[in-house]
Amino acid sequence: MRSDLFVYTSLQDPRALPLIEELGREYESRYGDFYLQESAVPEIERYPAEVFTPAQGGNFLLLLRKGRAVAGGAFKRLDAQTAEFKRIWTDSSLRRQGLARSVLVELEAQALRQGYQRVYLTTGFRQPEAVGLYLGHGYRRLFDPTADLQALRKLPFEKQLSLAPRNHPPLPSTHALQAPMLSGV
Template structure:
């Protein structure tokens, strides 16, 4: 589904960003998996590679899960997924924005698309966890209405994973 990129009017351009539901084996997913793995390793060390193989490949498949990409001119620029956590809760995973396309609001758009899809799939709550060395992700989730399930005043590096939740409204 093509949508205009929010904020494009400020630059005078109107790139069209297509939202596409994909499966993990789609070749368009490869940049997401590769760059996200590199990002995790650069921030958390080589053992972070394990995160990318933690869940079965079908965990992000419909109807219980979803993997989506934002495409610009047919190329993936951002993406994310959710998987079933329980009957009422989806867990967001694999949030990614291509390094050349950051600071454009694409992660916020991915988040909104995932929330919309999770709500349509019958979920009423979303959980997610980010790492303590991802302050931009922490800021995004706080800015988009997620409730931190940790002490915000504590040093994130002393906490470990940073869990959030959000109740989805109709």
């Protein structure tokens, strides 16, 4: 059995840096300057770390394997009933192991624990893997799939949350907001 562990922490956690940097490079490689045409701020820098904290109605999650971040994700408050998921990401060398799905399931569970009833998220038009993940996990498209996806740019999805049982056992988790560097993790 793998030694995977979920840790709720902050975006400033040093363990998150390699994952976030790789996500930024991925955005750049897939979209180049496409999004910069709309904004002078790269996608990865559009949200300050504070929006992903419990004080602001959000959370930042890392999936650690032997102490190393291998996947992660976050959510922020969209409104009183809706969490907006952001930054769901898996280390590129570890894809196709179900890690993004595990992160998605854990984020949904945490959103429920925080009283949210709905999840809203977007992905880019050049991320078919993410589209497949969300559709395969019960999310509903909020866009016409026959439309010009490049013209749409961001593809929105939603899901109503429920207390339905999980299909797999949960991974252990810990909340590390007070101590971002846990010993023995």
